[in-house]
Every structure is written in structure tokens, then in C-alpha cells.
Amino acid sequence: MTQELSMEVNGIRRTVEVAGDEVLLDTLRDRLYLTGTKRGCDEGECGACTVIVDGAPVHSCIFPALAAEGAEVRTVEGLAGSAGRLNPLQRAFVDQAAVQCGFCTPGFLMTLTALLETNSSASDCEVDDAIAGNICRCTGYTAIRAAVRSLVREGGA
């Protein structure tokens, strides 16, 4: 049995039929083909599935899709600007070599987007705290911190 879910995804109103206990990650990946959001653990540990729901980062792998009814959902695919230009955070990830295998990158970008929108002068400590729910196995986090630092120094994202 499915139920109707209506939400705004990256600025576009989407209405889909979902299973009652479907998680938002499955809706995004399998029904809306937004595969930029990644599945890493199915238990809200690794953060690769992070999307922003009404301004807050959530682990979409354990977030009930139907709890997003009427919500504004943002995914990595919605970050780039209108002409397809990378936004400053994406640009900083590229320039500071914060991307290696890249599987965690969408999740980090979404958490850090939420951070910089609420705190454009985040310190290293605040960054580390904000991304505690995002795991990167490749970089050792240094380059990710540097990417955020480069934006903070420039006066915010």
C-alpha cells in the first residue's frame, strides 16, 4: 500500500506515491532518480545520505519520507547556481582538494550548507562539531576543514 507524498525538492513541487514506512533516501534515489544522495549505512551513522529538510540537515536513510510532507527538501543536485555554476562551497571543495572518492561529499556539502547558512564565521571546532554526523574515510578531514576555512576567511558562503 502506498500513500501520496507532496514536497518541494530543490525548488520543484514533487508528488509521488511512497510506501508508508519508506525512508526519504529511497524516495529520492529510486523514485525521483536523485542519486547524488548516497546510501552508506542505513543507520544514521555515516552521513552520506544527508539532505536538508526545512533548513535542518537530516539523515535521509532513517527519515520517514512521509514526514517530509509539505516540506522543502534540498539535495546536492540543487546546490549549483542557475547557470550550472558551482556554488562557493562546491568550488571550495574542488579547490581545496576536499574530494577524494567523493562518496561522502554530497552529505558533507549538505551539512556544511546548513552550517554556513546559520553561522557564516564557523570556527574549526564548530565545523568539527557540525560534521560529527558525517564520516569521510579518505581525507582525514583536513582538506574539508580547509575548504570551510577558505569560505569563512572570505567572509561567508
Add this chain to the structure above:
Amino acid sequence: MQFLAPDTVEEALRLLSDRGDLRVLAGGTDVMIQRMTGQLPRSESLLYIGGLADLRGVSRSNGMIRIGALTTHRDLRCDRTIVTHLPSFAEAAATVGGWQTQAVGTIGGNLCNASPAADLAPPILVADATMVVSAADAPMRIPADRFFVDRRRTALPAGQILLEIEVPAPPEDTWESYLKVGRRGAMEVALVGLAARFSMVGNRITTARLAVCSVAPTPRRLRHAEEALTGSTLDEEAAAEAARRATEEVDPIDDQRATATYRRMLVGRLIRKAARLARQSLEIR
């Protein structure tokens, strides 16, 4: 199964009384994982109350701080009233998972889930909180120390939900904190979590409150240890005695996260650390 998302508390309670197969979820950060791992049956329908705005938020009046059951961990760690008057709540909330969990996970969910490791449980125990629970007529009130019945079992009556947590504002010259040990610096299930609260008159501790999680089937107060500190100056000797008593009061187990021995060691050391920090902070000589 169905996903039901009532708009009001009344509707939620009506659905609960009409149907016996509903699992209440708020942020879903525990319930969804328990369903996926088979700890909860997937046939259960879900009653999603996370959207009930009336049950979210912190207010203060007449010496009482009221925390809506759906107040998120993120709300708690950022709320000025909580940070000022009930810092152990804010500190505990800040250790529950990462931001993504704190953004949707709620104090009510954390308490009703009744994990032996529930981080918000020790703070409500030391704060003499009262759990305000829905009931057929008027809301029912359950003292915090009678709320946790057993591992994953609370005194919440079937078909009812937790509405809010009432906490008396602490007296002047009170210090409280939540000290948690995990393996990593964040995202940890507590190996031991200790909430400590000390109120002082003159140079003496008049009220000492200690509560722990992860060292027994339910979070619990450490009353013998508290007695060792009451009337003291939180000196080394009193703290050592409290630590000694505490290790006898707890009943930890070995699991994949830590041994019972280590947990016992931690309880004592955290009590001594709390006494040390409080002594400095309260400027006890």
C-alpha cells in the same frame, strides 16, 4: 502498514485509542533503525507526531521550566533558558548523535525509547523533573525517578503520549553538568553518562544529585553516593567515598562497547571529576 500524521494532539490520542497497532514516532531516529533491524515489527503502522508544534519548545514561569516532549536536541542545546538554568540538559543533548540526529531527535523520544544509555535521562533524574503524560481526563504526572521501569520499558500507559517535562528551576548557587564517556569524540552511545547537580549554601553542599546511564538496565540515581557528598565541601575525601559507593550501586554489563569493570571505573572517576569541576566553579574553599 500505514503512516499516520495527525495535526493535533487530540487527533493523535484518538487514533491511539482507536487502533492497537500503532507505533508512535517523533524524529524517528531510533524507531526507524529498530524497524530496519527487525527489533520492531515492520507490520506496525506508524503514528508520526513529529509535526505537533504544540509539544515543541521551552517555557519558563513560576519557577518552573517546561520542556515540550517534541523539543529537539538541537533546540535544547541552543535554548537560552536551558543553557542558563539546566546546562546538563543542553550538554546531554549535544552528545546525542550528530547534528542530523539532534535536528529531528526529541527529548521525548529519547526518554520514551528508554534505552539504558538514554543521554537525557540522567539530567531529568537529577533535576527532579516530572513527566506530564496524556490521560483520559486530565494529564497525569509521573516523577522522573519512577518513569524508567526496565530496559526499553517506561511507566507511560499504553495509548498515551508524553506531553512535556516539568523541571523546577534550580536554586541559586547550583552547579550541574552531564559528563559522558564514549570511545570517540562524538556520535557515541554512552559507555557511562553521569549527570551531577550540586547546590550550595555557605560553603557546604546542601543537595547533591547524581544519576547515571549505561550502567544498569535503566538510568538511575546514585543515592548512597549522593549522601556521601551532602554536607561536604566536595573535597577529595568525600568525592572518593561517593565514588566508592557509586561503584557498588551500579550494575553494569560487559558488551561489545566496554567491559563492566571499565564502566565501574568510569562511574567513580566521573563522580570525582564532577566534584572537582563543581568545586572550582562554585569557588568552594
Add this chain to the structure above:
Amino acid sequence: MTAVGMGTSRSDADAKVRGLAVYGVDYREAGMLHARLLRSPVPAGRIIRLDVTEARSSPGVHAVITAADAPEHRNGLVLLDTPFFADDMVLYEGEPIAMVVADTATQAQSAIETIELEIEELEPVSNVAEALAPGARLLHPDLDSYEILPGTAPWPKGGNCGGVMSSDPGDVDEAFEEADVIVEDVYTVPRQYQAYLEPKSATASYDGWRWTLNVSHQFPYKARSRVAQSLGVAESRIRVVGHHIGGGFGARLDLGIEHYAAIGASLTGRTVQLLNDREEDLLSCMSRENATIRVRSGLTNQGRIVAREFECLMDSGAYAGDTPYLTSIVLLMAGSVYRVGPTRVTAKSVYTNTAPSGAFRGVCGTYLCFALERHTDRLAQAIGMDRREFRMRNLFEPGDSMLNGQTLEDADILREAFDRVEDAAPWDKAGKGPLRGVGSAAVIWLTNPLAGSATLGIQEDGSLGVSTAATENGSGAVTMGLRQIAAAEFGLDADQVYVTSPDTDTQAYDAGSQGSRTTHVVGMAIEAAARQMKPRLFNIASGLLAVPPDDLELGGGRVSVRADPSRAVSLAEVARTALGAGGPLSATGTYSVPLPKWDPDSAEGLLFPVFPVPTYHVHQAEVEVDPDDGSVRVTRYVVAQEVGRMINPDGVYGQIQGGVAQGMGYALWEGLESHRGRYTRRTLESYGLPLAVDIPDVEVIILEHPCEAGPFGAKGVAEPPIVPVAAAIANAVSDATGADVTSLPIDPEELLAAIDRLQEG
């Protein structure tokens, strides 16, 4: 030449930050089916009954596949000991027994749950000690009859040992008699899970003769040969197409679940996708093996090591995997870095009823270094000598040899590395204060020598295409390093060079992203291709410019007259002209690293005999231990690493930072312990990967000693930064607390006990 040694963005970063990069788990085909595996719920037992009747008629099911439908022969990386599906016996929890292919993954899972499986459980052989005990149940009673990989020399094995490597120079006991002091230590380490964030997957299709596999694999040609081997068909009937890889760290070098997708495709005639969920991925992954290491050294009161015995028991799990190779590394490390005198070495790969172990960055080097460098600290302490002083006295000099007889003419780089660390963080001032400590560790590591290839093509728009089956596992070796090497060869900017993704149908053999080899080996292949192509390129340009080829030079996307650079022709024009003058400008280069000399009589069972293109590494850690909970905080971490020549600083620093973080995880939090054959930590959450809050920024010192036979002098970089980390941290923790750290991850409970002893004493 400007492109080498400078930072350049990786060519896959744009797609990755947009969420548009397609990984193995993102790959889809219209109408594809979905598979799920039935895995053994127990670590050891005999299958009494397997009834799939109900599953076959479950909704949406296309096929239910068991051992009865699969090839009967065994497969393996070097020892062919692994059945396709468990048939009679199950040897580990998580071993595949059957697979269901259905329209949806949910239907496949529902059908799996209807399968009636009855297993007579056996007491598992749960650890190496049990496996080697007299009368132990044999996991592989037919071990002697198993085939080995063609072309491999047979090696000693037997009982519950899939491989034994041993070396005895004959004069060890006499040498021990010279010793004033003898120190013996035993170290134990658990498994480490690679914990790549993208769980394993495979998508396969079949056209009646050939299979096509769409995968995230570090070594597509190995996936090809292993799928072919497991199906019992010729390798050329398998095509492997590589997609973005969500981390590998060694776990995607051998066969994963590709052969299951392949058999699903050929039995249904449809495209079949198989995805691991995280729990089955963790339970079945070929993690770094757990091991026990015993080391005994004799030394003089003056601090000279005169004799050594070294024994390593590696738990290969239920099937041998790569461990018959890894036993060789024990010989290569037991007597390197420091002079040790005559040394007897034994290493055994031992079967147990646990998941097969396998390759993880640094393989057994991480724990061998931990054991050796902890032991080195203990030797210094045994004669009351400063630990750094002791190291300096015994350090290798140029011309010293490892126990395999391989001579290291450039071993003085080790001393340079120690000196550079000393300049940055002087030993006598480091780690001072209550519950603070300092530790160091050094290692010599290899560059994997296996073959690679690259095809270059100057395009009609003047850009340069590099086509290679080398894989971009995230390190940047392909999307930065190889692009830069190719660009430098042709005087282009790196952004004028693009690289393709791997496809075994169109690119020649490459041995995959392992052992830091990609930049070095494939870089050399690119240079070889460039050497082939350039004469023709200059000849065509010579015709266009009417100037002899020797008077021309390449640069800025043009071929110009050296004496008069204003006379030039663009590479685009040269490429277009070439089409009518013999065909496109394309050339393929190949390379494999010549092996250094070694003494074949130095050991028995030496399948991996040398460290080609060795590099030198010194790490120094400073730590602080919390007296309230025993937790360890790394307060400073310095790495001095020799890289030959740095092609891309971002790439090199990124590999060092990332490798050190994985090493810190190994030292302090990670570990798959098992109890009676079952892992006790079974989720990513309980496993405990390091977080940003746990990992400090690392100070990196790069030493450059260009390698004559290396692209622009580059040696391997990416693998070794993980190797000395646990050793350096353990030594620092021991210095801080007095605890004799003999196991990993470092246990805060033991540290609290040690702190209590310190305070009482």
C-alpha cells in the same frame, strides 16, 4: 614541464560535488532485475537441507540459484579453495548459500526469507590458536588437492595453514649467545574493516556468450579473471566496465560479489544488480586480518641487536585469499629499518571459521610495524638507552640488506627523514608533561610493480586523451597525477588532458589501484607511449612547417620552431593532418617495474619476494592521555615521507592525511573482534570510524629523491602513510602512561590501570 609538481584540480571533482558522478551503486539499466544473497547465519556447520521451492514461486522471482546451479570447481586469488556457493559445509557467518533474482530487491528479500535452510551447527574453529591446536578440526580436509594459480610456484601448506613462509639462516641460536639481554614480546591485533562508504555492488548482463559487468572495482582486470575463473570460462568472455569508486582501500582488489551478479544474468538472460547492505558488507568483507606476532631479540649492553626470532600467525579466515602472499612481507619487514643480526622468521596463514580476510592499505605492514617498533622501544628501555638514540645507532646505512637479500643503496634517506622530523619536533622537547608522551616509528615500503598500460591520443581539437584501465579509487592518481604526467610530456596544461574510465574490452591490462602503483607504473606507461608518438607528431609538424623535426619543440598546445617560436602549428592541426597521413595520433605504452635482486634461497614459500622502488618513512606522534577515562588524544603528528618526486602536492598531502587518519582509527578505535566465529561489532555505528573531532591536522614533510626509472622521478606514495601510525601512537601512549601497549586498539581501561600504578608508584 610546468604541469608536474603543481596543484591541479582533479577532473572528477566537478561531477562529484554536483552529485552527478555515477558509482557502482548508482548504475542502472532499464528493466534490470535485483538480487539478494542468502548468507550463512552460522560460522560453522553442515547444510542438512536447503529447500528453495517456495522461493521459486514467490512473487516477482525470476531465479533462485544455489550450489546445484553453479560451477562445482573452487576458485581463489592464489589458492583455489573457495566454492561458488557453500554446498556441503559452511565455513563462516555470511558465506553465500543461495541467491534470489527478482523484479525488486524487496521481492528478492521476501523470497530469501521463505528458503528452508537447516544447518547442523559445528563448534567453530574460532581463532588461530584453536586452528593450530593438535587435533583441531580441519576446515579444508582436501587442502592438498586444491589447485593453485597457474604460474605460481608451489609453497608449503597443510593442516589448517593455507601458507607457510619460513627463513632460517642457520646461525641464529649462536648469535643469541652473544647477547647481554634478551627481550621477548607478543603482540595481538584485531581485524580492520576498510569501511569504504560505498557498499559493494555489481551489475551484470549476458548476451548469450559474453558477460558485461558494471562495477566499482579497484582492479577491473582482476575482476575479469576472477569472474572468469569462478564461472569456468575464458577471461575474454568477460567485460568489466569501471565506474566511480566510493572508496576501496584494498577491499575491491579481489573478487567481491561480481560472480553472483554474473551467474544471475546468464541464468535469467536479464541485467541483474546485486547490492550489499552495510551489515552484510561488514560481515563478509575481506578485512585486514587479525594476527599474533611474537618477536624475540638479543642485544648487547652497548645497544646492538645481535639476533632475532620473529613469528607471525595471520588469521586468513575461512579461505586463504591473499594471505599466502602476505606471509612474505613478514620476512621483508622483520629485519629492515634497523640492523638486527641473524634472524629466524616464520609466518603462517591460518584457516578459521571467520570471514576471509584480505587486503587493506598497508596490509600486514601496519601490525608488523606496530610489533617491531613497540619491540624497538622495549629493547632501548631494556638497556636504559634513549629510544631515539637506540634507533639512530641501529639504523640502516646505504648498502644494508633486508632479510631477503635485497640491498638498499639509498637507505640513508631514513636518517634524513629522522633528521627532518627532529628539526620540526625535537625529540627531547616533545611529549613533556603529566600523562603526555612521544613515540616514533619508521618503515621501508614498496611501490607495487605490476604491469600497466595507457593509450594516448591527440584529439582533433588539440586536447590529449589518456585511456587506461587504471582506476581512480579516490587518491587522484588518475584524475590528477596521470593527467599531469601526460600534460607535461606534451607541454600542455593539465586541463587539456582528459582520462577515460576503465573498460577491459578497450584498454590493455592494468593491475589496478594497489600498492601506490598507479602514478609510478602507469606514469611510466604514459612516458613510453609519448616516446612512441612524438616522432610522428614532429614529422607531421615538420611537413606543415617545412622545418626539420629536430628544430621543433612542443609547448602551449603547439609545435613551434625552436629558433623562431612565432612559426608554429597547433596540436589540433597536427592531429587533423595525421588523419590523412597514416591515421590518428595514437600510441599505447606499457610498463612493469623491474624487480630488484634478491636471494631466492633466503626463505621458503616466498611468493612476494621483494620491495620494488622502496620508499622511506618516519612518523612521530605526541599524545595526551585523559586521567578520567583513559582516552588518548593525539596532540601532534609529524610525517616525513620520501616520495621520489611529488607530482601533485594536493594528492600527496591528501594521501598522507587520509592514511594517517585510518592509522589513528586502527590505533585507537577500530577493530572487528570475534567471539566464537561471530563479529561482536556488526554495524558501522558500533565499529567506530574516526570523526573530524578525533583527527588532528597532520604536519607533513616531503623528501624528494627522484627515482631514475619513475615518471618525472615519482615513486609510490599513497599506501604507506597508514603503516607506521599505530606503532608511533602506541609508543607515545606507552611513554605517557608506562603501559606496555601490546594490543590494538589501545584499550583505555588498561591505560587507567597503568595510570593508577603510576600514581601509586
